[in-house]
Structure formats: structure tokens, C-alpha cells
Amino acid sequence: MGTALGQSISRTLRYDGVNVFLNVDIDYYSNNKIGDIMNKINAEMARTSGAIRSFSQLVVAGITILFFIAILTSISWQLTLTSTVVLGLVVSVNQVFIKRAKMFGQQLTSDSRALTNKLIETLSGINLIKTVATEDLEFKRLKDLIYARERSEFKSQANSAIIAPINETAGIMALLLIVLAARYLFVEQIEALSAVILTYLLLLFRLLPVVGTVNNIRSGLSNKSASILVVSDYLDRSNKPFMKNGSIPFEKLKNGIKFEAVDFRYGSGNQDLALENIDLWIPRGKTVALVGTSGAGKSTLADLIPRFYDPCNGRIKFDDEDLRNYDLKTVRRRMGIVSQDTFLFNNSVLYNLTYGCEWA
Known part of the structure; x- marks a missing residue:
């Protein structure tokens, strides 16, 4: 279902993107590079459709968390309040990596645009390049752009990869803190409520992976936020010149x-x-x-x-x-x-x- 939704969104975005560049005035192309437009329709729209797909997953995860919170609150509102504070700290730790993900995403968008522009420019001028024998010079320039783009991609992926182990470690620590809080809150009833507390901790243990998933999705959305802004600006027709069309059919010139x-x-x-x-x-x-x-x-x-x-x-x-x-x-x-x-x-x-x- 998620794959089909992502493909449908990606296809619709590209349809709209192609429709824009076919109908916009020629004056638009004097201020915009062909490579920029190609990069928006290919790379940026793919990342944007991925972000929309992630957002739908975030909604599902959010509903799941609310469902768990309702059950946990019915068992013990004291422990639920404590769990909310502790898990809030886990989310705050992730905020550092989410900010880094946004920064890396913006850099990746910039480097991808530069590489696409240079590739199109090189292919368009290949006859001139061969005429003056500057293949080595152009190779060096493209090599530098490829390296910059791949380095941005690596940083982005490394930042995303480190979130999972941090979430697992923070989740275990949070669980231990909640166990200690349970012992403190119910110190006089620990034996009588042991089954209830165990049930609560079991449900909480099932909730932690969902919280980790939310953090991963938030990081991914932040990483792709630059692409969303780029695509949104490109599809916005209000900031582009579209020639107003008349209504009289032209048949032939008479005078x-x-x-x-x-x-x-x-x-x-x-x-x-x-x-x-x-x-x-x-x-x-x-x-x-x-x-x-x-x-x-x-x-x-x-x-x-x-x-x-x-x-x-x-x-x-x-x-x-x-x-x-x-x-x-x-x-x-x-x-x-x-x-x-x-x-x-x-x-x-x-x-x-x-x-x-x-x-x-």
C-alpha cells in the first residue's frame, strides 16, 4: 500500500512538473538553467514523494502512540506522566540529529543541482570540449562535483544510521528509569501491584520501537525538507510567467x-x-x-x-x-x-x- 501510494504521488508530481515547463513562458528559461529543472523533476520530486510517504507513516505511528498512551493511562496515570517526561527527553536528544539531517539535506540538494547542471552543460558542449581538447579539465570539474555530492549523501546517510542505535540505547535507559520510578511510586504496594506493573512495562516496551520509528521518520522528513521547498516553489504557478491566452480562433491573415x-x-x-x-x-x-x-x-x-x-x-x-x-x-x-x-x-x-x- 505504501509503495503504491509513493509511486502514485511521485507520478503525479512529475506530471505537474512537466506540465509547468511545457506551459510556462519562454522568458522563464532565460532565468533558469535546464539542469535545475531536470534536477527538480527527477531527484527533488523523488525525495519529496518519499517525504510524503514518510508523513503518512508518521500519522499511523502517531495514532498508534495515542492508542498506547490511552491504555497506559488507564493502568497508571502516574507512571504514564513519568514515561511522557522520560520519553520526551529521548525525543529531545534526537532533535540534535534532526537539525543535522536538515542541514545535510540542504547541502545534498545544492550539490545534486550543481552536478546535474554541469553534466548537461558538458554534454551540450561536447563538440567544443573535444575541439579544444579539454577533456581532462572537464573530467576534473565533474570529478569534484561527484565527490561533493557523494560526500553529502554519505553524511546524510551516516546521520540517519546513527539515530537507530541511539534510540535503542536511550529507550533502554528510559525503561530502566521508569522501572525505578515504579518502585518509588508503588513502594508499599509493589507485591500487590506487581502483575499490573509488569503489564504496564510490557506495553511500554512495545511502545518504545514506535517512538524510535517516529524519531527516524522525523529525521527523514527534516532531511528532505529542502527538497519539499524546492518542489513546492517549482510547482507554484503564481511566481512564474504564464502568457494570458485569447479566445478568438485565428483562421488566416487578411490584410x-x-x-x-x-x-x-x-x-x-x-x-x-x-x-x-x-x-x-x-x-x-x-x-x-x-x-x-x-x-x-x-x-x-x-x-x-x-x-x-x-x-x-x-x-x-x-x-x-x-x-x-x-x-x-x-x-x-x-x-x-x-x-x-x-x-x-x-x-x-x-x-x-x-x-x-x-x-x-
């Missing part, structure tokens, strides 16, 4: 395309305008070439037509309708775009030629 006092800048924090006060009329059926120096804004202007970006000021009109009022997908499906950046899917020539035109 032409018109730019009216268009200004545009890349990124909300950038003060420099890439385009300023552009007025342009492109009649239907005419071929228009944009000529200018590198960085003059030719590609930027072209990217505004399929609404890869929206102007900061002014507007672009198809015929007499603002481009933003059209349904975005119907606009782009009517366009043929040849990018200056060459990309091919790892598939057949036929697949690449007819991509987006399944009817062909």
Missing part, C-alpha cells in the same frame, strides 16, 4: 501585421529596452527582410509575432485585432518558423520533417 508604438525589454528587472517605439506595417503577401547589426533587435522583433513574448508597451495587430485576443495555439499553428538555432529530435528524418503536422 497584414501592424506594430503600434511597441516597446520591449527582456526580464522584469532589466531596464534596457531591446525595442523602442517600433511602428511597422507588413502587408499580407509581401516579403519583408530585417537588416541590422548584431543585437539590433531583429530576432526580438520576429519573436514578438508568434507571441514568444509580449510587448511592454504598445501592441501588435493581426488585421484589426490585437494579437493578444487570439487563441495562441491557433496563431502558431498557422505559422511556419525556421529558427536560427538548429534543433532535431532524436528520431527519423520523416518525423522531424512532419513534426507538428501529423496530418502530413
